Amino acid sequence: MVTVNVVVLAGTVSAEPVMRRMPSGDEVTELRLSVPEAGRRLLPLPIAAWHATVGARALEEIAKGDRVLVHGQLVRRFYRSGAGARSLTEVVASGIKKLDPQGPLDPQGPLDPQGPLDPQGRAAS
Numbered sequence: 001m002v003t004v005n006v007v008v009l010a011g012t013v014s015a016e017p018v019m020r021r022m023p024s025g026d027e028v029t030e031l032r033l034s035v036p037e038a039g040r041r042l043l044p045l046p047i048a049a050w051h052a053t054v055g056a057r058a059l060e061e062i063a064k065g066d067r068v069l070v071h072g073q074l075v076r077r078f079y080r081s082g083a084g085a086r087s088l089t090e091v092v093a094s095g096i097k098k099l100d101p102q103g104p105l106d107p108q109g110p111l112d113p114q115g116p117l118d119p120q121g122r123a124a125s
Contacts, residue, residue: 005073005074006071006073007070007071007072007073007074007091008069008070008071009033009035009045009069009070009071009091010035010067010068010069010070010099011033011034011035011036011042011045011067011068011070012033012034012065012066012067012068013031013032013033013034013062013063013064013065013066013067013068014032014033014034014042014044014064015031015032015064016063016064017029017030017031017059017062017063017064018030019059026050026051026052027050027051027052027056028048028049028050028051029048029049029051029054029059029062030046030047030048030049031046031047031049031062031068031070032044032045032046032047033045033046033047033068033070033091045090045091046088046090046091047070047072047090047091047093047096048075048090048091048092048093049092049093049096050092050093053093053094054093054094054095054096058095058096058097059096061098062096062098066098066099067098067099067100067101068096068097068098068099069096069097069099070091070093070095070096071093071094071095072091072092072093072094072095073091073092073094074089074090074091074092075089075090075091075092076088076089077089077090
């Protein structure tokens with residue numbers, strides 16, 4: 001059986017990135033990414049970007065409101081808190097790139113040069 005766990009997302013950073021230093025000394029930046037979902041809804045997704053993997057330099061200029069392209073994999077973490085056992089599904093980034101503000105996520109511009117698509121993925125007429 002072949003398993004594939006690859007995630008590629010383009011969206012808008014919806015909160016200021018938070019940098020944390022782990023007890024091991026590793027650094028991670030946590031982002032909240034709003035990704036367009038079917039219809040007009042925005043899906044908020046947590047992103048963890050480990051500095052050793054992504055590079056601290058790639059994360060320095062990212063701020064709330066920036067459009068970014070993230071690639072990585074889905075990971076589910078389990079932990080205990082005062083409220084009991086919890087789980088969190090997040091994207092662990094292996095790369096992040098800041099996109100041009102006038103790029104394909106611009107709400108005034110088309111998402112696809114062919115124009116909007118119908119629910120079956122064909123060009124709407």
